[in-house]
Amino acid sequence: MGKLRTLTRRTFLIGSATVAGGVAFGVYRAKVPFENPNLAALPEGAASFNPWVIVDAEKVTFIAPLADKGQGVFSAQAALIAEELDIELDQVEISFGMPDKAYMNGALTDAMVPFPQYDYGKVAEGARRFAGGVVRAALPIMGTGGSSAMPDSYDKLREAGAVARETLKAAASQQTGVPIGDLRTENGAVLLPDGTALSYTSLAAAAAQIEPVTDVPLRDPSQWRILGKPMERVDIIAKSTGTLPYGIDYKTEGLLFATVKVNPRQGGSLISYDATAALAMDGISDVFEITGGIAVVANNTWTAIQAANAVTCEWGTAGYPPEQDAHWATLSAAFTDDKVNAEARNIGDVDAAPGAEVIAEYRSPYVAHAPLEPLNATILVSDDRVDIWTGHQLQMFAVDMVAKITGVNEDNVHLHNQFIGGSFGHRLEFDFLKQAAEIAVKMPGTPVKMTYSREEDFAHDFPRHITMGRGIGKHENGKVTSLDVQIAGQSVMTSQISRLGFSLPGPDTQLHEGAWDYPNLNLPNIRVRSYKETGLAPVSSWRSVGAAPNGFIYDTLLDETIHAAGADPLMERIRLMGHDVSVKVLETVGEMCGWNGHDLGAGRGRGVAYVFSFGVPVATIVEVTQTERGIRLDEVWVAADVGQVIDPVNLENLAQGGTLFGLGHAMNCEITYSDGMAQQSNYHDHEAMRLYQAPKVHFTALENNPKIKGFGEPPVPPAAPALGNAIFAATGQRIRELPFNKHIDFV
């Protein structure tokens, strides 16, 4: 994070008008008080209009700094710039760039204020701006997560393109004498009235010499060429021909291959080890101790993994209960006054509310991230610099940690971010990177690629946090009258932030997210209270974080109460909602499937669920059939409101993928501990969904939300309750514990 010295030098240079042949352009200066990191090394004749656009005599380059782990943000960032710059995506080179606070994510704080994200009132919006300002000043985070990419980028990157365009026009006007008003832009060029095209690249040197253009208005969506229409992702050909390099594919001269074996009791120590057998194997360079375990360096990854398996280790104990039963018992005992995390919502009086009661307890287990690309990082420690090739979602923290381990100043630690083969939250963590750094620092001058075996990836995952819910629903005269939801969970934010070296300043909002902000605005009595546990296994954000377990608890209790009241699951949800954007989402999903009640007769049924997360209301309907061999998922309908659709193809892909991700884990997956170790070690015992179980998923996107929202996570939370509600509709069996396959078979 300490770019302070270079910043001061650059600021001084900007004062003297030109910087190394480039000019900093400034609508941003008022809003984002960070210097353009491209200027430091900008060659003569090149112009960089802002941190995201560089033009030189040869090419136009976009910097797309948000990490791409499959959600398509590499393409989307480029499309936002290209739309305003009037250039096609095949005419530009796109790079992840280097970490810098100029690329801070301005939308991460939206979830940090105590207002539900459907509240766009003055006070709530003011609090969001304030939180954004505080974080920008104190700790500008360059990060990808929280479905924040589009909220962060939507205006910023379109403005970046617009500023670049207008500045290039100003340069063309200066060069030709034609007034700016008579110039147009198209296809990467400024067009003169006589049709002559001056390519942007030919204008780079001139543009580098002129004053910045400011306050360029953005185009109305009705004028868009690229955005809002089906796009071809820029990485789609490479990803379909095996030619896209991921971090794990990194190659360089003299590369050695490593792996680690670290105490599977998370956080426990290495007491002793014997590497005799490993060291006798062909192709082994070294075996040595690292924090909590050993590392093996070899001439290929397979040999390294074989050798690591041959090392015998004596491990210390973990700081959490060794057996799974004790984890549940701990949570069960956590519903006490001294463990209250927050009374996140209290409307009316749930105790005095009239009606018959539904009382239920729910469980949501630990679940692994297990992205298909095992975690890996390549690091080269040289005399005066460190280079890292890996994919990470928190790039500046990553640089900071490697700087500390290698003892090299962070200004000289260079993170080359790579395409990521899935994350689901695991690439927000640092252990793999720190281990790679501990290895590389022992081998200066040699690039070393550290790759986890799949077994190590499972053993060292920080899974989704474990959650227990207790609820009382009430109903009277065929209507739901009250919901009292209590949630106890291992605090995911406390655990995750501790690994960044911070302590959590307030309550862990992820212990009630998705429940406290469920917009049942027409329900007179609601209480959502969360309880915080911190003594269980270390955990981390898992795609949609708290909204998945909490949404499962809240929406299932609601469904149970609706059924007990004898009301229609969809109609009663609509009646209780009172939030127009969400009502429309529920109505839409009902229309999509031709909703006509939950009971389809003869062992068939439909379940509806709704969860509001990351500012996006999503409603999901699942249809299932009970067959002789188990439950079959027949079809799924999903409606969501993201405010503004950037790429309908990618959005549908995320809706389908996120829904299947939510369903697959709800059906089949949990991580359990025994002797302090995760009992699941590979995909055979943590399978999630395979093709034969995957139903058709229909999707409709709405655009009534007042602001653009991200969609990487929101499709996940309603999937599990929708399936549970469908199983109940088809069979009469109410399953209150995930994964469902502990209680029922699937075909």
Next chain:
Amino acid sequence: MQASFIVNGTERSVDVPEDMPLLWILRDEIGLTGTKYGCGIAQCGVCTVHMDGMAVRSCQVRAYELDGAEITTIEGLGTPEAQHPVQEAWIETQVAQCGYCQSGQIMQAASMLANNPNPSDDEIDAVMSGNLCRCGTYPRIREAIRLAIQKQGA
């Protein structure tokens, strides 16, 4: 041992331990990284290549089984400039999210269609269910296979 075999039409000879899996020979010895590592135990399918025309999990094929074999990897199936019909279908359908599983999915689908140009839905489910996709691109995989069938028929 010295293992000699053909990869994407080129003869290769590597000096490796006899039980070294083809996956790692391709990735770390030959440098063809389009074939991926995911599980190492035949559970995910990301390492799928063709061996003498059959789809195999390269993490399960050992060096001593390779002598004289003809291996095709994703890089040999087609290229960005000259795509195999299955790759064309995958691109048109925009199947990939993170994309990490897709080399294996495409190799599995190409081998299925080479042996059975018009599989039923059940046959597709049976053949393709060994290939995991953590991102959940299954609906598009089905769509792309249908499109590839059309293309190959045309």
